[in-house]
Amino acid sequence: MEGITKRFGDVVANDSVDFSLEEGSIHALLGENGSGKTTLMSVLYGLYEKNAGTISVNGEPRTFDSPRDAMDAGIGMIHQHFQLVDSMTVLQNIILGHEPTNNGLVDTSEARADIEEICSHYDFNVDQHLDTKIQDLDLGARQRVEIVKSLYRGADILILDEPTAVLTPQEIQDLLDVMEELADAGHSLIFITHKLGEALQTADEITVLRDGEAIGTVDAGETSEEELARMMVGREIQFDRPPRDPSDGASVLEASELRVRDDRDLEQVSGVDLSVQEGEILGIAGVQGNGQTELVEALTGLRDVDSGSVGFHGDDITETNRRQRIRDGIAYIPEDRTTEGLVQDYTLVRNALLGNQTVKPFVENGMIDWSAVDAHAGDIIEEYDVQPPDKSNEAKSLSGGNQQKFIVGREIEHNPDVMIASHPTRGVDIGSIEFIHDRLLELRESGMAIVVVSSKLDEIQKLSDRIAVMYEGEFIDTVDPVETTEEELGMLMAGHNTAEGDVAGENAPSGGVQS
Amino acid sequence: MSGTSGRLYDALDRAADRMLRASVFERLAIATASTALALLIGVSIVAAVGYDPVQFITSLIEGALGGRSAIARTLRFSTLFILTGVAVAVAFRAGVFNIGVQGQFVVGGITTIMSIIWLAPLLPEGVVGGVALIIIGTLAGTLAGGAYGALPGALKAYADANVIITTIMLNFIATGVVGWLVQNPLRGEGNAAPNTERIPEYVSFPRIVFDSSGFSIIGLGIALATVVVIYVVMERSRFGYDMVTSGHQESAATYSGVSAKQTVVSTMALSGMVAGIAGAVFAIMIQGYYTDPSGIGTYGFDAIAVSLLAANNPLGIIPAGLLFGGLESAGSHIGIYTDVPVQLIDGVIGLVILFVAVPELFRMAAARTGLGGDR
Numbered sequence: 001m002e003g004i005t006k007r008f009g010d011v012v013a014n015d016s017v018d019f020s021l022e023e024g025s026i027h028a029l030l031g032e033n034g035s036g037k038t039t040l041m042s043v044l045y046g047l048y049e050k051n052a053g054t055i056s057v058n059g060e061p062r063t064f065d066s067p068r069d070a071m072d073a074g075i076g077m078i079h080q081h082f083q084l085v086d087s088m089t090v091l092q093n094i095i096l097g098h099e100p101t102n103n104g105l106v107d108t109s110e111a112r113a114d115i116e117e118i119c120s121h122y123d124f125n126v127d128q129h130l131d132t133k134i135q136d137l138d139l140g141a142r143q144r145v146e147i148v149k150s151l152y153r154g155a156d157i158l159i160l161d162e163p164t165a166v167l168t169p170q171e172i173q174d175l176l177d178v179m180e181e182l183a184d185a186g187h188s189l190i191f192i193t194h195k196l197g198e199a200l201q202t203a204d205e206i207t208v209l210r211d212g213e214a215i216g217t218v219d220a221g222e223t224s225e226e227e228l229a230r231m232m233v234g235r236e237i238q239f240d241r242p243p244r245d246p247s248d249g250a251s252v253l254e255a256s257e258l259r260v261r262d263d264r265d266l267e268q269v270s271g272v273d274l275s276v277q278e279g280e281i282l283g284i285a286g287v288q289g290n291g292q293t294e295l296v297e298a299l300t301g302l303r304d305v306d307s308g309s310v311g312f313h314g315d316d317i318t319e320t321n322r323r324q325r326i327r328d329g330i331a332y333i334p335e336d337r338t339t340e341g342l343v344q345d346y347t348l349v350r351n352a353l354l355g356n357q358t359v360k361p362f363v364e365n366g367m368i369d370w371s372a373v374d375a376h377a378g379d380i381i382e383e384y385d386v387q388p389p390d391k392s393n394e395a396k397s398l399s400g401g402n403q404q405k406f407i408v409g410r411e412i413e414h415n416p417d418v419m420i421a422s423h424p425t426r427g428v429d430i431g432s433i434e435f436i437h438d439r440l441l442e443l444r445e446s447g448m449a450i451v452v453v454s455s456k457l458d459e460i461q462k463l464s465d466r467i468a469v470m471y472e473g474e475f476i477d478t479v480d481p482v483e484t485t486e487e488e489l490g491m492l493m494a495g496h497n498t499a500e501g502d503v504a505g506e507n508a509p510s511g512g513v514q515s
Numbered sequence: 516m517s518g519t520s521g522r523l524y525d526a527l528d529r530a531a532d533r534m535l536r537a538s539v540f541e542r543l544a545i546a547t548a549s550t551a552l553a554l555l556i557g558v559s560i561v562a563a564v565g566y567d568p569v570q571f572i573t574s575l576i577e578g579a580l581g582g583r584s585a586i587a588r589t590l591r592f593s594t595l596f597i598l599t600g601v602a603v604a605v606a607f608r609a610g611v612f613n614i615g616v617q618g619q620f621v622v623g624g625i626t627t628i629m630s631i632i633w634l635a636p637l638l639p640e641g642v643v644g645g646v647a648l649i650i651i652g653t654l655a656g657t658l659a660g661g662a663y664g665a666l667p668g669a670l671k672a673y674a675d676a677n678v679i680i681t682t683i684m685l686n687f688i689a690t691g692v693v694g695w696l697v698q699n700p701l702r703g704e705g706n707a708a709p710n711t712e713r714i715p716e717y718v719s720f721p722r723i724v725f726d727s728s729g730f731s732i733i734g735l736g737i738a739l740a741t742v743v744v745i746y747v748v749m750e751r752s753r754f755g756y757d758m759v760t761s762g763h764q765e766s767a768a769t770y771s772g773v774s775a776k777q778t779v780v781s782t783m784a785l786s787g788m789v790a791g792i793a794g795a796v797f798a799i800m801i802q803g804y805y806t807d808p809s810g811i812g813t814y815g816f817d818a819i820a821v822s823l824l825a826a827n828n829p830l831g832i833i834p835a836g837l838l839f840g841g842l843e844s845a846g847s848h849i850g851i852y853t854d855v856p857v858q859l860i861d862g863v864i865g866l867v868i869l870f871v872a873v874p875e876l877f878r879m880a881a882a883r884t885g886l887g888g889d890r
Contacts, residue, residue: 343763367752
């Protein structure tokens with residue numbers, strides 16, 4: 001793939017990306033959420049039409065209008081969310097769409113033999129389950145069904161989109177072994193991931209994407225987790241850390257021995273202690289997927305904790321729900337503005353009420369005062385420079401940066417005691433980044449306690465008074481942003497605690513500890 | 516993209532753009548034109564099969580609007596379609612597919628009748644007692660319908676049971692159980708048919724404006740008041756905002772502090788309550804007793820079409836309900852006064868509904884697919 005560019009409206013998802021895959025090798029595509037990995041592969045697989053660039057398979061330039069074209073060229077994609085029919089058997093799923101027929105009737109005997117041969121060749125145990133329904137298989141087995149399905153359709157090139165995201169550590173190890181066997185047998189694999197350890201362990205080559213650009217391709221044997229972590233988070237622009245006085249306010253938000261599980265019941269936060277003072281910004285750094293999301297959800301009241309407690313002004317609020325915490329004064333800039341922060345097909349006026357449903361004067365006695373909400377939306381737009389300044393626009397018509405400014409404005413105007421900002425500037429243009437940073441620093445000056453979660457090192461270093469580095473569900477260390485170099489942060493993010501030696505041990509996948 | 520499909524796409528895009536920009540007046544004009552076109556096609560079929568098309572169309576108009584009793588019949592059906600339509604719309608707007616309005620309607624109706632029968636001996640006869648019994652009976656029916664709606668809501672929230680499936684099953688249960696009750700323990704003394712006792716004569720809506728046995732302007736008033744209340748709840752209350760936001764984008768609702776579980780239960784309860792009001796109005800205004808629900812008409816199912824035609828907007832339910840009421844009324848009139856088979860009448864009525872719905876469906880599809888509008 002050469003010079004691949006893909007734009008969605010004004011957003012450039014891939015900016016002239018070059019990518020080449022050697023036959024019989026595993027090539028990892030590494031990057032944060034939203035760095036353009038899946039977009040790039042969707043272009044290759046014929047799901048998206050590219051705006052520029054060329055794709056060649058075995059030296060021949062090709063264009064794919066649909067996944068079927070890509071499949072015909074020997075490319076198979078295994079999606080993060082399995083494309084299987086739960087109520088059908090393994091055999092039916094594998095032949096779905098390519099059913100061998102005999103006089104118009106589906107003839108499974110031939111397919112059965114073919115599938116059994118594929119399975120025995122690669123040592124898969126899928127063939128024992130050919131007549132089992134998908135819904136009765138565990139996730140690891142379902143994934144092998146997906147792989148067999150692609151192989152059955154004649155794929156030489158397999159794209160695996162974050163294949164380890166849904167698996168337990170043991171299943172991940174099995175999958176990585178399978179991938180190596182496939183490569184040894186001459187298949188070429190593209191392995192999309194944001195987990196450094198897995199990429200290093202399995203891949204031959206690693207390409208890092210950041211903000212839609214290919215930062216570089218390295219040989220897996222000649223790189224390290226620290227180098228990869230630095231490539232992934234990188235730095236966009238040189239931010240100057242503004243001078244400041246140390247805060248000595250009272251502690252506002254505290255968590256102790258916090259343990260939180262994710263939706264799959266895997267522990268993602270494993271005993272975190274934290275405390276944020278008035279007039280302080282606590283930065284939480286780390287490669288995505290190390291429990292930051294679950295930690296933030298536990299602090300904001302969106303997720304139940306397993307054990308441990310959350311304290312606010314000295315009161316235990318572990319059991320209170322999100323609505324109560326909004327009323328108490330915990331504002332939250334969510335990680336995902338498109339699904340959480342804004343209702344996309346509401347106008348900005350209706351969105352100005354989101355999260356304010358219990359706040360006077362917008363709602364009194366359960367009834368909404370739309371004229372107050374309308375005026376509030378106008379104020380946010382004006383004060384936070386939301387473009388275009390039209391409150392009757394639907395949220396989805398705004399650019400990412402302007403959506404984010406609207407959310408930041410709405411949350412600040414709650415006049416909270418604590419602001420939790422999760423990736424406040426992800427996918428936001430430079431101008432808006434500066435604007436949002438300035439606002440957060442102003443809030444700090446005015447005495448607010450702020451938690452900023454980000455995987456951008458420069459942002460964390462600019463904003464934070466203290467940086468806690470999160471790795472595999474724990475705060476591996478808390479450091480001073482002035483005295484810590486980017487290299488040291490990179491080491492910590494990769495799980496190497498300089499002071500205590502290598503706490504992370506071997507390259508265990510960072511999917512969390514299984515229950 | 517090839518030339519043909521590109522041109523087709525452009526044409527679709529232009530058409531979608533036109534539909535999205537249509538004003539309310541234009542949309543009404545389109546609906547009227549569609550109705551006329553559908554009737555033209557329907558009448559042609561009627562003529563082709565060998566019946567008198569002129570007689571058909573005259574009976575159709577007479578049946579819906581010809582004189583006081585025809586209008587009363589139209590409004591009687593409309594009242595029920597409006598109430599059940601609003602019940603469906605409430606749930607659909609919140610993204611909950613309540614297919615169980617029929618069951619909630621039945622449970623509300625039988626509860627109204629039985630509470631009136633049981634309490635009547637305790638209250639004075641006459642106007643005061645009648646009004647008190649109507650209020651008590653309607654409240655009882657509303658609460659029973661609400662509880663019967665909350666049940667599948669709770670099953671969804673706490674056991675993750677699919678609302679569509681549970682509400683459909685609860686329809687059968689309501690029909691079956693109430694059918695058994697009116698056959699056996701609740702059958703009125705000396706009744707040959709499987710009916711409850713009649714409620715007392717004085718427990719009925721006053722016959723003002725229309726002197727009709729099955730329709731009172733009070734019933735229509737209750738329906739319109741319910742529409743207004745639901746509209747205000749949806750547009751002006753926190754509860755409505757939470758509910759509609761959940762329907763649009765559940766993750767954003769959760770972010771803003773809405774509990775998804777509580778919302779699905781309260782949405783289903785509210786939807787069931789409106790269905791319960793419909794059941795109470797049906798019981799008091801039309802029947803005066805309760806009978807085997809397998810034979811009382813499928814208002815709760817027709818309501819789904821009413822609500823969809825109104826794009827699940829409470830205010831839109833009024834014209835949609837009037838259209839359905841008029842067609843239902845005309846259909847029964849044609850069935851009695853002409854020899855056109857009932858299947859053919861239903862076919863023509865279906866055609867009218869389809870033609871009215873298609874432009875609106877096209878609008879919705881255009882908005883969803885991103886065709887038309889500014890890009």
